[in-house]
Amino acid sequence: MTDSTTxxxxxxxxxxxxxxxxxxxxxxxxxxxxxxFESTLRDQSVEVTAVDWRPPIEGDLAGPLxxxxxxxxxxxxxxxxxxxxxxxxxxxxxxxxxxxAVGLEKGQFLxxxxxxxxxxxxxxxxxxxxxxxxxxxxxxxPEAAEAIGEAGELELSPCHHHAAVGPMAGVVSPxxxxxxxxxxxxxxxxxxxxxxxxxxxLRYGAFAPEVIxxxxxxxxxxxxxxxxxxxxxxxxxxxxxxxxxxxxGDELHNRNRAASAMIVKEVVPPLLEAGIDPHDLxxxxxxVNGNEHFFLNxxxxxxxxxxDPVRDIPGCSVIVAMARNGTDFGVQVSGTGDRWFTGPAEVxxxxxxxxxxxxxxxxxxxxxxxxxxxxxxxxxxASAPAIVRFVGGQASDALDATRSMYAITxxxxxxxxxxxxxxxxxxxxxxxxxxxxxxxxxxxNTGIAGKVAGTGQVGAGLxxxxxxxxxxxxxxxAELAEAPPAP
Amino acid sequence: xxxxxxxxxxxxADSVSLMQVSRRVGDVAGVSKALVAMATELxxxxxxxxxxxxxxxxxxDLIVAIRxxxxxxxxxxxxxxxxxxxxxxxxGGASFGDGPPPRTVRDGAAAAxxxxxxxxxxxxxxxxxxxxxxxxxxxxxGLNVMLFSDNVPLDAEIALKDEAASRGLLVMxxxxxxxxxxxxxxxxxxxxxxxxxxxxxxxxTGAQQLTCLLDDAGIGVSHVLGVGxxxxxxxxAGRATLQALAALDAxxxxxxxxxxxxxxxxxxxxxxxxxxDACSTPVVxxxxxxxxxxxxxxxASVAAALGRSFDAPxxxxxxxxxxxxxxxxxxxxxxxTLCQEATLLVAEAFEQTASNVAVPGVEAxxxxxxxxxxxxxxxxxxxxxxxxxxPMIDQSLRLERITxxxxxxxxxVLLLDVVLGHGAHPDPxxxxxxxIERAILESADDxxxxxxxxGSAGDPQGRDRQADALVRAGASxxxxxxxxxxxxxxxxGGPS
Numbered sequence: 001m002t003d004s005t006t007x008x009x010x011x012x013x014x015x016x017x018x019x020x021x022x023x024x025x026x027x028x029x030x031x032x033x034x035x036x037f038e039s040t041l042r043d044q045s046v047e048v049t050a051v052d053w054r055p056p057i058e059g060d061l062a063g064p065l066x067x068x069x070x071x072x073x074x075x076x077x078x079x080x081x082x083x084x085x086x087x088x089x090x091x092x093x094x095x096x097x098x099x100x101a102v103g104l105e106k107g108q109f110l111x112x113x114x115x116x117x118x119x120x121x122x123x124x125x126x127x128x129x130x131x132x133x134x135x136x137x138x139x140x141x142p143e144a145a146e147a148i149g150e151a152g153e154l155e156l157s158p159c160h161h162h163a164a165v166g167p168m169a170g171v172v173s174p175x176x177x178x179x180x181x182x183x184x185x186x187x188x189x190x191x192x193x194x195x196x197x198x199x200x201x202l203r204y205g206a207f208a209p210e211v212i213x214x215x216x217x218x219x220x221x222x223x224x225x226x227x228x229x230x231x232x233x234x235x236x237x238x239x240x241x242x243x244x245x246x247x248x249g250d251e252l253h254n255r256n257r258a259a260s261a262m263i264v265k266e267v268v269p270p271l272l273e274a275g276i277d278p279h280d281l282x283x284x285x286x287x288v289n290g291n292e293h294f295f296l297n298x299x300x301x302x303x304x305x306x307x308d309p310v311r312d313i314p315g316c317s318v319i320v321a322m323a324r325n326g327t328d329f330g331v332q333v334s335g336t337g338d339r340w341f342t343g344p345a346e347v348x349x350x351x352x353x354x355x356x357x358x359x360x361x362x363x364x365x366x367x368x369x370x371x372x373x374x375x376x377x378x379x380x381x382a383s384a385p386a387i388v389r390f391v392g393g394q395a396s397d398a399l400d401a402t403r404s405m406y407a408i409t410x411x412x413x414x415x416x417x418x419x420x421x422x423x424x425x426x427x428x429x430x431x432x433x434x435x436x437x438x439x440x441x442x443x444x445n446t447g448i449a450g451k452v453a454g455t456g457q458v459g460a461g462l463x464x465x466x467x468x469x470x471x472x473x474x475x476x477x478a479e480l481a482e483a484p485p486a487p
Numbered sequence: 488x489x490x491x492x493x494x495x496x497x498x499x500a501d502s503v504s505l506m507q508v509s510r511r512v513g514d515v516a517g518v519s520k521a522l523v524a525m526a527t528e529l530x531x532x533x534x535x536x537x538x539x540x541x542x543x544x545x546x547x548d549l550i551v552a553i554r555x556x557x558x559x560x561x562x563x564x565x566x567x568x569x570x571x572x573x574x575x576x577x578x579g580g581a582s583f584g585d586g587p588p589p590r591t592v593r594d595g596a597a598a599a600x601x602x603x604x605x606x607x608x609x610x611x612x613x614x615x616x617x618x619x620x621x622x623x624x625x626x627x628x629g630l631n632v633m634l635f636s637d638n639v640p641l642d643a644e645i646a647l648k649d650e651a652a653s654r655g656l657l658v659m660x661x662x663x664x665x666x667x668x669x670x671x672x673x674x675x676x677x678x679x680x681x682x683x684x685x686x687x688x689x690x691x692t693g694a695q696q697l698t699c700l701l702d703d704a705g706i707g708v709s710h711v712l713g714v715g716x717x718x719x720x721x722x723x724a725g726r727a728t729l730q731a732l733a734a735l736d737a738x739x740x741x742x743x744x745x746x747x748x749x750x751x752x753x754x755x756x757x758x759x760x761x762x763x764d765a766c767s768t769p770v771v772x773x774x775x776x777x778x779x780x781x782x783x784x785x786x787a788s789v790a791a792a793l794g795r796s797f798d799a800p801x802x803x804x805x806x807x808x809x810x811x812x813x814x815x816x817x818x819x820x821x822x823x824t825l826c827q828e829a830t831l832l833v834a835e836a837f838e839q840t841a842s843n844v845a846v847p848g849v850e851a852x853x854x855x856x857x858x859x860x861x862x863x864x865x866x867x868x869x870x871x872x873x874x875x876x877x878p879m880i881d882q883s884l885r886l887e888r889i890t891x892x893x894x895x896x897x898x899x900v901l902l903l904d905v906v907l908g909h910g911a912h913p914d915p916x917x918x919x920x921x922x923i924e925r926a927i928l929e930s931a932d933d934x935x936x937x938x939x940x941x942g943s944a945g946d947p948q949g950r951d952r953q954a955d956a957l958v959r960a961g962a963s964x965x966x967x968x969x970x971x972x973x974x975x976x977x978x979x980g981g982p983s
Contacts, residue, residue, distance in 0.1 A: 018734040019657045022607050022631050023710055027668045030595040030630065032621050033612030034503045036880070037635065037674060040909040043947070046671050047604050051595040052588040053613055053621070054499035055525075055546045062616035069620045070646060075627070403586035407594055437620065438590040439497075439547065484646060 057439045058471045064478030068433055071481040073315030074335075081310045081318040081334060082410045082429040085374065088309070089184035090302035091235040095227035097219075099174040101191045102162040106136060108155040112170025112367040113325025114340040115158055118149040122326035122362050127205025127453025128169030129154065134207060135215045136173050142207055160321050160332070163308060164191040165300045165367035168203035168449055169326065176215070177223030179298055181238065183305040190305035194218055194226070195297040197290065198457065205453030217283075225276050225284045232270030238302040241266075241295070242376065243415045246426070251384035252299045253368055253377030254391065254445045254460055259295035264288055300367060303374035310334050317477055318410065319430040322373050322442065322465070326365035326449070329465050333432050333473045335480060341473045343466025348448050350391045350461015360458050362451035369444055369463070375413050375428030378443040379405045382418045383426075391445045391460045401443045402427065408434040408442065432477070435470045488554065491561045492539050495549040499525065500572070501612075505549075506876045508571040512553065515567050517560025522552040523568060524874075533874050592621045596628035606630055610673055615661065619643040622658065626650050634660030634715065635674050641722055644715070648726040657730055663713035664691030667698070674713070675879055677908035678945035682707020683742035684789060685735035685768075687728055689714050692822030692906060693747050693775065693782060695941055696968055700786035702943045703966060704797050709740040719751035719759070729762050736766040743769050743792055745785065749827070750776040777835075777847055781828050781969040800967035802974075803958045811932035813898040813979050818842075818863030819885050821878035825904045825939060826865040829972040836976045837861050843868055856888060857895075861979075863902070879911045886922050893926045893934065900935045901926070902975045904968065905957070907942030907950055914948060916956035923960040935978050936962040939971035 017024045031038040032051035041048045056065060068074055098104045109132055111125060118126065130145040133154075139145035148154060159166045166172055178191040196214060200206040230236060241262050248258035267288065271281060288294050307320050316334035323330055330342040345363035352358070371377030381387070382402035385395040402418060405427040412425030430442060444463035450456055500508070505524050513521035520537050524530040526544035535541060539552050553564045589595040592609050599606040609625035611618050615638030622632045632651065639661035651658045659666055665688065666673040670681055677695055679702045686708060688694035694711050701708065712735070714727035728746065735741045744766065746759060751774065763770035769792055773785040780788065783800060790797035816833055820826035827844050834840040834849045840861045841850040852858040864871075866878040866885060878885055885903070892901060901923075905915050912918075923936050938957050942950040954964045965971035 018655065018730075018737055019631050020607055020629060020655065022657065022668060023734060023738050023740075025669050026671045027608040027673070028599060028604055028606040029673070030592055030599060030606045030609045030625070031612075032592050032595065032609065033614075033636065034501045036503050036910055037610050037612055040672065040674075040676075041610075043909065044671055047599070047606075049589070049595045049599040049602075049604075049606060051592055051621075052590050053501075054590070055614065055617060057547065059527075059546050066616075066619045066640075066643065069623050070643075400587065407587070407590050433620075434591065440590065 054439060056436045057467055058436070061436050061471060061474055064475050065433055065436060067478040067481040068317060068474070070484050071315050072484050073482060074317060077313045077316035077335065078318060078410055078429070078431065081313055081316050084186070084309045085306055085428050086411070086414050087185045088239070088306035090181050090238045090305045091184055092179060092230055092238055092298055093182045093235045094180040094230055095177050095223050096180050096191070097174065098172050098176045098178050098191075098193070101178045101180060102164055102172070104172065104174040106174060107138065107153070108157070108174070110157055110159045110162055110164055110166065110170070110172035111325060112159060112166045112168065112365060113323045114328050114330030114342050116156065116325040116327060118152065118154060118156070120327050122365070123451045123453040124205030124362050124365060124449045125169045125171070125326045127207055128171040128202050130453070131202040131205070131207035131211050131215075132171045132173040135212050136175060145207075158323070159367055160323060163189060163304070165304045165370050166193060166203070167195070167296055167300060167368045168366045168447070169205055170367050171202060175219055177219055179301055181298070181301040181305045182235070183309065186309040188305055188308050190301040190308060192297045192301040192304075194222060195291055195294050197287070198293070200454060200456060204449050204456045206456070207454065221280050222284055222287060225271060225274070225280060226267065228274035228276060229267045229270040232273055233266070236266055238298060239415060242299065242302065243417070245295070246376065246380055246383040246416055247419050249384055249386055251377055251380045251387065252295070253371040254447065255384045255387050256295040256299065257292045259299065260292050263295055263298065296368065299376075300370055303370050303376065306374050307370065312337055315482070317431050317433045319373055319432055322369040323367045324364040324369065326362055329364060329469060331469045331473060333477060336473060336476045339476065341469040341476070343468045346464050346466070348446055348461040348463045350448065350459055352448070352459035353457065356450070356458035360450050360455065362449040364446065364463050365449050366446065368446060372442050372444050373430060375409070375426040376416060378445045380416065380418060380426045381443065381445065382421055387445065391462065404440055405443055407438045407440045432470050432473045436474045441465055441467070441470070488556065489558050489561050490539065491551070491553040491565070492542070493551050494526070494542055494544050495551065497547060498549040499547055500549070503876050503880065506881065508568065511571045512564050512568050515560065515564045517557065518553060518555040518564050520552070520554040521564065522550060524550055526550050529873060591624055593624040593628060596625065596630055608633060608668070610635065612636055615639040618661065619647065622647050623650065626654055626656055629654070629656070631656045632658045632660070633663055633666055633673055633713070634658060635663060636660070637662040641717065644717060645723060645726070648723065652726065652730060657712070657734070658727055659713045660715040662716045665694045665711065666713045667708060667711040669710065672909040675906070675908055675910040676711070677702070677943040678947070679943055680707035680945070681709065683709060683740070683793065685709045685738060685741035685744045686711040687714060687731040687735065687744065687746045688712070689716055689718050689728070689748035690824040692941065693824035695822070695906060695908060696782045696825060697745065697747060697786055699941055699943045700783060700800055700967065701789060703800060704786065704790055704795065706790060706793065706795055709738060710735065719748050719755050721752050721755060725751070725755050725758055728759060732762050732766060732770070736768045741768060743771065743789060745771045745773055745789055747773045747785075748775070750774045750779070775824070775828065777831060781832065783967040783969040800965070800970060802965040802967070802970060803954055803963065805935070805961055805963040806958060807961070809935035809978060811898045811935065813900045813935055815859070815897060815899040816861040816863070816902060816975050816979050817892055817899050818902040819888050820863065820865050820904045821867055821885070822904050822906050822941065823865050823867055825906070825941065825968045826863055828968055829902060829939070830863045832969060832972045833861055833863060833976060837979070843870070856891070879906050882912060882915060882918050886918060889922050889926050893929050898933045900937060900975045900978045902937050902939070902972065904939040904941060905953065907940070907946040907948045907953065909947065911948070916953040920956040920960035923957065923962050927961040937971050937975045937978070938962045938964045939968040940964050940966055941968065
């Protein structure tokens, strides 16, 4: 206790009176509830911090929230979850086909969001499945592909169930090359297909011949080239790229420009060294360079690999996945295992491109909300005030977006820092109980897909997740809560 | 007649602020009824009772229901509503420099620490169902807790007190209305000079009365720690009381400790006695109940233990001698312990005494507030505070009852407590004095009024000014609740 290297607070505590020194002088008070008591303290010139308290988002949640808080496992489980998130080390280590990476066989497809059937799927999702069927040679025409879908002959499974994530429709088929990401801290891997670019692409449900041609080129040329490049590098530290990108105006969901430029910077030298056919090399570089969202398909599996070790911790109230399939918005919580809590996906509210309006828009779709789940994307919007030009609002809204997320998260990321907030770490570890207590919903900005398959992006804006997914999760977690030992 | 009903979703304000807003709206000319409240089940019932249609709303939605003589009155009422809501909402404008205001105690504590002023106490007065998670946030952030909230489940109280003890922290409450820490009043508290007496109280107005009587005797308090009404029950077993006792024993500023409570069970009493004996500081156990010292006698024995003198507490006689024949003693109380003390004394004097407070030898009310005979009512009890603020803050129910009592035939003594201090009504005499004056005028010889004034010389309401106004209205005013009660008993013709 007298060792000079001892933490200062220990010796302070020994000198302070009981109750942490409460009786040693006028108290410094935090008030919550009736405003009257805040004012009586201010009248006495006392230091008061007033909590802007309101009841939980739904009336019957008091009991479940108390049960979860009383569960002796929860505090440690949440601390463990936060430590796992902040210690993740995602690296790009390779390229593998979906058949290799996740064991997909012909006729099997992964998709974004919680489980969905052909029947319930929206335009872009069906279009993407049609494109994938054509690409895999399961059908010769879109009509034939559609018939296979209608007949219920497709085996569909969420990307999330296979350590994978996909933007927009997120459809994955066996022949598609996938980025392989490894989390050095835990050894787990995550996968994502390569970004096709903008315009008429599979992920927005387009299935025209040019889409299939491009997918074939990606499989034949792009995939192997990038595999050679990463082979030269050994691995690429994605945490470092994300960290830098956040200080360069990206938030890594709606804005990936800086990160994508950094990827070009990283892969061109090894591509040159890899001895790839010069004609292909030019096409590859031009392709990667021309897509400002190229990094999204590396960022998403990077944070998927970050979040997967947080799954299945008993008593843990951290959200491990938020995802949409174009029909449903779903979340998964660590302590409730594989269960999806779903509600209707809404059309995001924002700005539309050209002549498009909300009438043209598909409900929310994609696994890209994994970015927010891990504390970037909308949660890091203060790093990317420029996107208000795209999603609507003012620059100060970008700061408010990030700052309001600290209310529902467990802590701050030590590496992902936001310069304008004095390098404060981004809010990480979304605690579903704090969503229920505060009424603050996760802040997500996203691209908006056209509802007619193949339209492409029609706009960008703010997602309103259905409140019920969080309240259902709280109730389910409460049912699994353990009672504290009898006093 | 015109009706207005609207729902404002996602607009929240606390119940006390809203009742004041409701009152302002109700006072607008031409308005006959107004309800501005969060859509809890209780308030939805009130809404239906007012004859409005049912609405689909939950506790995060604000109901605005107004009935007025015409649309112009409605418009005026809505304007008054907006002004009142704007006035009641705190600051929290988010500029570049400020983030949004904290929404949980965890974030409140973090904000305080971030501003270089770390907090050491959370004063929580949310509805009881929600208090546990906020209190846990506080303890985990290293803050002590004062839990003003009531209706907190017993197991939550025990869990919080155990968690607190394991961290060397104190949980005051639940249902802790009063505390003073280093001269700062928390909750409802009187302004008292600093001094050598430390009080551990399982009773709010009991602590207030004792503090005021001591203050008047020139004896100050070091700290008043409220442990909550249930702390000395078997299940809680005095957890907070024992911690508070030990802390005050260690406190250099405290030379004498008083433990104030209703009589606990024998096993808990034994624990407290053992702990008191182990203290190096002298401890006075004031376990109020039949045959025990009342609060005034307790104050006297505290003074004696300190070797100080204690004069009989000041009182002001009524301006005119009350000469009627009074057969009923009617007590209307805002302070729970004050009501209890009075009821005990009245029950000793008169066999047929009724109250809504559970006191040995006293009957329950048979006809609510209209029960005949000697009746003392704690208007702060749950059954009278549904949909209204506590009577310490708002006197409307008491004023209604004074009118109602006046209408009842026969001679009666009205016994009222008026509690001053931080948090209480800013000028109770302003409303009460005219009501007393009117009542005496209408009842002539059938009414005598006795006021028990719990307040200190330093209280913001101006105690002596309050006493003066009440005396001029026709009441006798007593700083000692016990003395006021004995005066009332004497007027009935019983022993004093």
